[in-house]
Amino acid sequence: MKSHHSVVIAAHSHLGFEAIAALINSHPDYSIATYQSDETLLIDTLQQHAADVLVMCYQFGNNGSGPTIPDIKQSMPDIAVVIVSAQPRDFETVCLLYQAGASAFLCSTTANQHALFNALEYATHGNNYYTNSHKDKLIETTVISTTTPITSAGNGKIKQEAVGSNLGTREKQVLSLIAQGHSAKEVARILHISKNTVEVHRRNIMIKLGLRKSTELTRYAIEHKLDEF
Secondary structure, eight states: OOSSEEEEEEOSOSTTTHHHHHHHHHSTTEEEEEEEOOGGGHHHHHHHTTOSEEEEETTTTTTSSSOOHHHHHHHSTTOEEEEEESSOOOHHHHHHHHHHTOSEEEETTTOOHHHHHHHHHHHHTTOOBOOSTTHHHHHHHHHHHTSOOEEEOSSSOEEESSTTTTSOHHHHHHHHHHHTTOOHHHHHHHHTSOHHHHHHHHHHHHHHHTOOSTHHHHHHHHHTTGGGO
16 A cells, blocks of 8 residues: 555635645645646546545536546546535435445535545545445445346356446436436426536436437437436
């Protein structure tokens, strides 16, 4: 295990992350390699600096132009992803972040220095770190939801049980509305959830279905008649 870890911070603005960066740099085991505010350059930046940890603002990547957490993990499987939000998020949203591949979720208004360093330590050792009051439920839900249901195909091969069977009800609703041509904002209005929650659902659907591009969601839904859910 490496004794020193390179950290990249991804945020549209340095404001709000200066204190976090200062804390990280004060620890002998971590150092800030660079900031990245351009979503399209994030993976290149992580690879260029051989980053061990990505500390990413919750809002970063929500406009759809940058890589998702699954994209990042696919490019750099060993990187630890720590999400930092300026405000608390609901249980469902936080759970989906962990399912997508995040190792920790911190709310900058409630998490202290101890929580930050614990999150970094857990993450760099390949473990998830949980801070909120739903800790036990988060652990249970994350473990169960990330297990892909498989079954024998009869010819020695393995296949998924049923098309879309590992999607939750809300995920199927989001997928159906996206396939019908609704924007994330419209989906949020129809389902009475936030736009950010829609984006998290979209990312989670993509990792569960093994899709790489947002455009593949519509094609998948139509081909498997999930747009009619």
